[in-house]
Structures are given as C-alpha cells and as structure tokens.
Amino acid sequence: MSVETILIFVLAAVAVVVLVRWVAERTGLPAAALLPLIGIAYSVLPGPNISLDPQIILTFVIPPLLYGAALDSSLMAIRRNLRIVVSLSVLLVLATALVIGIGFAWFVAGATLAAGIAVGAAIAPPDPVAALGVGRKVGLPPRVLTIIQGEGLLNDATALTILSVAVAAAVGDGFSWGSAVGQFVFAAAGGVLVGVAVAWLVRLLRRLRDDPLTGNAISLATPFGAYLLAEEIHVSGVLAVVVAGLIIGHHAPRSSGASRLQTTAVWRLVEFLLEGFVFLLIGQQLPRVVRGLEQYALSTIVIAVAISVGVVLLLRPLWLLLTQSLPRSLHTRLINDDGDEAEREPRRGLPGREVVALSWAGTRGVISLAAIFAIPLTTDSGAPFPDRDLLLFCTFIVVLVTLVGQGLTFAPLVRMLGLRANKSDQARLRNEARAASVEAALERLEELAEEGDEDESRAIEATRAQLRARRTRYQGRIDLLRDSDSAEVPVSPRYEAALRVRRAAIDAQREEVLRWRDAGQLPDEGLRVLQRELDHEEGLLPERR
Known part of the structure; x- marks a missing residue:
C-alpha cells in the first residue's frame, strides 16, 4: 500500500469518526456501536482493506488508551469499590475463560482445553468505552461508572496473562495448573511493581521541570515506557500502564495548572482519534475472519459461537447476582466524625437496578480481537495452531454482538430502569x-x-x-x-442571568480585540495573548449546575 493510499485512508477515517460523533450526539446512539457497522459495510466493498496487526494494536494503541482512561479515573473511588472491581476484573475473567475452555473441550469437535481457554481469555474482558460513553450521557450514578471504569482498566491485564499461559500450553507440552498459576501471579505482581516504579520516576521528572510542553512530552511517553519495560522483563505490560496511570492521575492535581490543562486536552484528542480508528478497524476484519471457516462443519461453528456468546452474556449477570448474595461483614468501613472514636458503617451492596445495568455493560472491543489475532499460526512442532480460524470467528461474533447489541440497547435499558445520578x-x-x-x-x-x-x-x-x-x-x-x-x-433565574451577562461581556471583548487586529492597530501576536486570557476567563464560567 503506497504512502498516498495510507494518507487517504487516515483522512477518510478521521472524516468518518468526526461525522459519526456528530450523528451520535444528535441521536443518542453510541459511536462505539456505529463505527464497527460502518467498518463492516466498507469491508464488503471492492477495494483495499486494512488488516489488524495485533502487535501494533497491543504496543501502540492499547497502552495510550488504557493510560488515558487511568488518568481520568479515581484511585480513591476504585479503592472504595475494590472488592467488586477485583471480582469483575480478575475472578470473573478467570471464570469466563475456564467455562468457555471447558465448553469447547466438551462440546466442540476436536477442540482442546488450552485452545478453548485461549478464546475464553480473549473475549472475557469487557471494553468499557461504549458503556461509559452511554452511561455518562444518560447520567448513571458515579459508583456504577467507577465500577465499569475500574473493571475495564484491570481486566485486560488478567485476560492477556491468561491468554499467554493458554497459548504456551497449546503450542508446547500441554496445560499445567501449577505453572499457569505461577506465571499469572508473577506477571501480575511484576506489572504492579513496574507501574509503581514508572509513576515514581515520572513524578520525579515533573518536579524537576513542570512546564506544559515538557509535561506533555513525558505524559505521552509514559504508557509506552511502562508497557515496553514490563514486557521486556516478561511481566504484565497492560497492568504496568494502568497502575502508572492511576498513581500519576491521583497526584496530577498537585502539578501546575497550565500543564494539567494542556495534558488533559492532548489526551482527550488522543483518545477520541484512537478509539474511533480501532472501532472502524474492528468492522473491517470481517473478510479476514470469515476466510478460514470453510474447513469447519456448520454445526461445529454454531456450537462454538453459541458457547462463546452464551457464556459471555449469561455468566456476567449470574456472577453479579451470586457475589451480591454472598454473606457480608457487617462492619467493613470506619467513619470518624469527631476525631475521637470511629464508628463503623455497614458496607452497602449494589441495588438490583445497578446489578442489571452492570450486567448489560459488558461490551467487548478491540483488545479481544488484538489478543486472538496474536495467537501464533503454528505450534512448536510446526503443526497449525488448533482451530485458530474458528477462534477468530467466535471472538469477532462476540465483539460484534456485544458492541452493537448491548451498545445500542444500553441507554434504553438504563432509562427504563430509572437509574440516574442525583x-x-x-x-x-x-x-x-x-x-x-x-x-x-x-x-x-x-x-x-x-x-x-x-x-x-x-x-x-x-x-x-x-x-x-x-x-x-x-x-x-x-x-x-x-x-x-x-x-x-x-434553575436559579438570578444565577442564570449572571452567567449570561458575563458571557455577553466576554463576547464583546473578543469582538473588540478582533476589530483592533483587523484595523491594523493590534498585531496577531498580541491578539492571541488577549484571546487566550479571554478563553481562560470563559473556561472558569460554570455550566448550569
């Protein structure tokens, strides 16, 4: 593919992403569900297509997306809900991978346990982008948003670690539970340590120099540095990125205001473009995924897809219902009101409506496809990896069903439940x-x-x-x-009137300095300085809240 063709693809993708965002804002439909459909429509047209390179996605796309989400998360809120976040992002991912693996081994002709666990690990982690986008728009309670966000940050590390263990078993001598657990613990613990070390180093560099441009350069390099360092020592790069982002984001309010404003703006742009590109890319993989299915009987394909989709859709609500019904300690959190003696507050479980919303917030995304495409073509003996094409198809169907099906119906479900933040x-x-x-x-x-x-x-x-x-x-x-x-x-009429008056005054100032520039009385450099002052003043005006 020539450089000019690649440039045309990029420009067309940006145009589509911007257009879909415009449509999503006016219709309420999630862009994360619309973009894969457009990608599928393009993939069946004649002409060149872009194939998903798993190494590029895992190295250049996933780290900045996870890091940007971690910067925007609340470390304290995740800690307050750590029990359910860990339950969903670690234990549920493990359970999903194991159940799908056993289902493949028992019911799919010729499938092995290792291959089944590999596809189960790939489709186990939800991608929270669609659910969070819809949830914020419809006003989900902050606790539900925190759980969705915290789960999405941590489950990728769990899934990719399980996948690497399963692939090693499939291409090597077989599956060993002891070896699998040991590898998982080592990768997770190492990823956490690398993330903490990178966060400490970044905070040290920012204390030495905290100007906006340097801060942005360090911020953009951080996720790649954390990921590559962790992968180099064979621990979880994804977990290293998430931990570094959570710690740095928690301490970001102590950095300079100029650096914080610019860094926030840069990461919003990065997330907007990367998310748009990857969701378009998901749809374009359809021809590549379907190409290798001729060797399988229709019944085998149907059974494999049914197991994959069924476990993903059913196990999550069952898991949430089970974990919410388990006995709880009556005294789990201390509250100190007067500074003398702390009182204990019973831990509050999730109401039924929140359980239903979380059950339907399990959309899968690009990391599932990147993970399954990263499976090698052959084993150590040179034989083809068992049922690789079937695993690709099952993963694609799960991503499509959850991303489009759950993504498009999540907002109506939340409205029907009447679940809104106060x-x-x-x-x-x-x-x-x-x-x-x-x-x-x-x-x-x-x-x-x-x-x-x-x-x-x-x-x-x-x-x-x-x-x-x-x-x-x-x-x-x-x-x-x-x-x-x-x-x-x-609504406070006096408050609204004051905001209108202040905005009108700022607009008048903008028009006047622009008139000075057009009349040749003020150079463009001076205009930009004054406009920046007015922009910051306008940015201080609150919305109606």
Missing part, C-alpha cells in the same frame, strides 16, 4: 467544596495582612472583596440545592 447532590457537594476553598483563601489573606505593607494591604482588601462576593454566591447556590426536592439541578 445531580442536585453532586452540584451541592461541588459548591460546598468551592465555598471551603474560598474560606481557606480568606484565612490565608488574614495571615498575609498581618505581615504585608501598604501596597499589599490594598491588594489584599481588593482580593478579599472578590472572595467574599464569590462566597456569598456559592452559599446562595448551596441553600438553593439543599432546599430542592428534585434529583435534578434546580
């Missing part, structure tokens, strides 16, 4: 934090006033007046939210 409580908590930050600033000004000279005293008084006005505004917002009986954010 936006009023969330807005009240944010405004209380804002008010607390203003109080801290006023206290700091009091300390400065005791030591400052006359010029500083004038500046302190002016700043104090601004902060007091802001505190009054926040307190009024808090009172309005506390008195509201609705889960939605109440």
Whole structure:
C-alpha cells in the first residue's frame, strides 16, 4: 500500500469518526456501536482493506488508551469499590475463560482445553468505552461508572496473562495448573511493581521541570515506557500502564495548572482519534475472519459461537447476582466524625437496578480481537495452531454482538430502569467544596495582612472583596440545592442571568480585540495573548449546575 493510499485512508477515517460523533450526539446512539457497522459495510466493498496487526494494536494503541482512561479515573473511588472491581476484573475473567475452555473441550469437535481457554481469555474482558460513553450521557450514578471504569482498566491485564499461559500450553507440552498459576501471579505482581516504579520516576521528572510542553512530552511517553519495560522483563505490560496511570492521575492535581490543562486536552484528542480508528478497524476484519471457516462443519461453528456468546452474556449477570448474595461483614468501613472514636458503617451492596445495568455493560472491543489475532499460526512442532480460524470467528461474533447489541440497547435499558445520578447532590457537594476553598483563601489573606505593607494591604482588601462576593454566591447556590426536592439541578433565574451577562461581556471583548487586529492597530501576536486570557476567563464560567 503506497504512502498516498495510507494518507487517504487516515483522512477518510478521521472524516468518518468526526461525522459519526456528530450523528451520535444528535441521536443518542453510541459511536462505539456505529463505527464497527460502518467498518463492516466498507469491508464488503471492492477495494483495499486494512488488516489488524495485533502487535501494533497491543504496543501502540492499547497502552495510550488504557493510560488515558487511568488518568481520568479515581484511585480513591476504585479503592472504595475494590472488592467488586477485583471480582469483575480478575475472578470473573478467570471464570469466563475456564467455562468457555471447558465448553469447547466438551462440546466442540476436536477442540482442546488450552485452545478453548485461549478464546475464553480473549473475549472475557469487557471494553468499557461504549458503556461509559452511554452511561455518562444518560447520567448513571458515579459508583456504577467507577465500577465499569475500574473493571475495564484491570481486566485486560488478567485476560492477556491468561491468554499467554493458554497459548504456551497449546503450542508446547500441554496445560499445567501449577505453572499457569505461577506465571499469572508473577506477571501480575511484576506489572504492579513496574507501574509503581514508572509513576515514581515520572513524578520525579515533573518536579524537576513542570512546564506544559515538557509535561506533555513525558505524559505521552509514559504508557509506552511502562508497557515496553514490563514486557521486556516478561511481566504484565497492560497492568504496568494502568497502575502508572492511576498513581500519576491521583497526584496530577498537585502539578501546575497550565500543564494539567494542556495534558488533559492532548489526551482527550488522543483518545477520541484512537478509539474511533480501532472501532472502524474492528468492522473491517470481517473478510479476514470469515476466510478460514470453510474447513469447519456448520454445526461445529454454531456450537462454538453459541458457547462463546452464551457464556459471555449469561455468566456476567449470574456472577453479579451470586457475589451480591454472598454473606457480608457487617462492619467493613470506619467513619470518624469527631476525631475521637470511629464508628463503623455497614458496607452497602449494589441495588438490583445497578446489578442489571452492570450486567448489560459488558461490551467487548478491540483488545479481544488484538489478543486472538496474536495467537501464533503454528505450534512448536510446526503443526497449525488448533482451530485458530474458528477462534477468530467466535471472538469477532462476540465483539460484534456485544458492541452493537448491548451498545445500542444500553441507554434504553438504563432509562427504563430509572437509574440516574442525583445531580442536585453532586452540584451541592461541588459548591460546598468551592465555598471551603474560598474560606481557606480568606484565612490565608488574614495571615498575609498581618505581615504585608501598604501596597499589599490594598491588594489584599481588593482580593478579599472578590472572595467574599464569590462566597456569598456559592452559599446562595448551596441553600438553593439543599432546599430542592428534585434529583435534578434546580434553575436559579438570578444565577442564570449572571452567567449570561458575563458571557455577553466576554463576547464583546473578543469582538473588540478582533476589530483592533483587523484595523491594523493590534498585531496577531498580541491578539492571541488577549484571546487566550479571554478563553481562560470563559473556561472558569460554570455550566448550569
């Protein structure tokens, strides 16, 4: 394929991704479900097609996607829900791989246990992109979003480790439970240690130099460095990337504001383009997947697909129901209100509606296809890898059924369940934090006033007046939210009017500095400086919340 052809492909893909995003925003349909359908439609047309290279996906696509998601996650929220996150991202993945492996060994003619566990490991980890996109749009409660996000960050490492063990057994001397467990523990523990080490190194580099450009360069290099270092010592590169991202993201609020704003913008663009490309790429694999099925009887294909899809769709809700019905400790979390003696709070289980939503949030994605395509063509003896083409087809069908079927129906299901976050409580908590930050600033000004000279005293008084006005505004917002009986954010005519007036003033300033530039009174460099100031001022204006 020529360079010009590749460039045309890239430009066309960007155009499709942007168009699908526009359609998704106006229809409510998830882009992650629409893009594979477009990829399938393109794949059946005459002309060149792009084949998925598993090494490129696993090395250049998966690490930045996982790292970007980890930066946007909450380490503390995941820790609070660690039991269910581990249950879904480790134990359920293990159970899914084993059940599918046993099903293949028992019911699929000629299939081995190792080959079955390999395909089970590939299709076991959900890709949370579609579910999170829909969940945020329809307003899922934060706890459900945290569980989906935490599961998606950790399950890939579990699945890829199981896959490597299963493939080694299939191409070598057979499956050994002791060896498999040992390899899994070593890979997981090593991945965690590498992630912690990389996070420590990145934080050290940022303390030495924290300008925005250097911070962005380090941030973009971090997932690849963590992945390659872990893979070099034969531990879980995926887990290293996730751990590094969680730790760095947790400490990101302590970095400079300019670096944080720019890094956030860069990673949003990276995630938007990469996710769009990989979902288009999923659909384009259809001809390659179907090509090798002629050697199998129709009954064998149907049984293998039924086992794969059935276990993926049924085991998840059964697992959630089982784990939620297990006996729980009555005292699991300490709460200290007065600083003297801590009271214990019973751990809250998942309500039935949240269990149903999580059951349907198991969409599979590109990592499943990348994993199954990474299976070698032959074993150590030179024989073809057992049933490789059948495993590819089963994985593709599972990805397609979950990504399109569950992706398109997830939003209607959540709406039918009436499962929505209490936006009023969330807005009240944010405004209380804002008010607390203003109080801290006023206290700091009091300390400065005791030591400052006359010029500083004038500046302190002016700043104090601004902060007091802001505190009054926040307190009024808090009172309005506390008195509201609705889960939605109440509308305050005075608050909305103030925002409209401030936005109108900023628009007028923009028009005036642009008029100066067009009249030749202000150079473009000066215009960009003033526009950046106005952009930051507008960015400080809150949405209606």
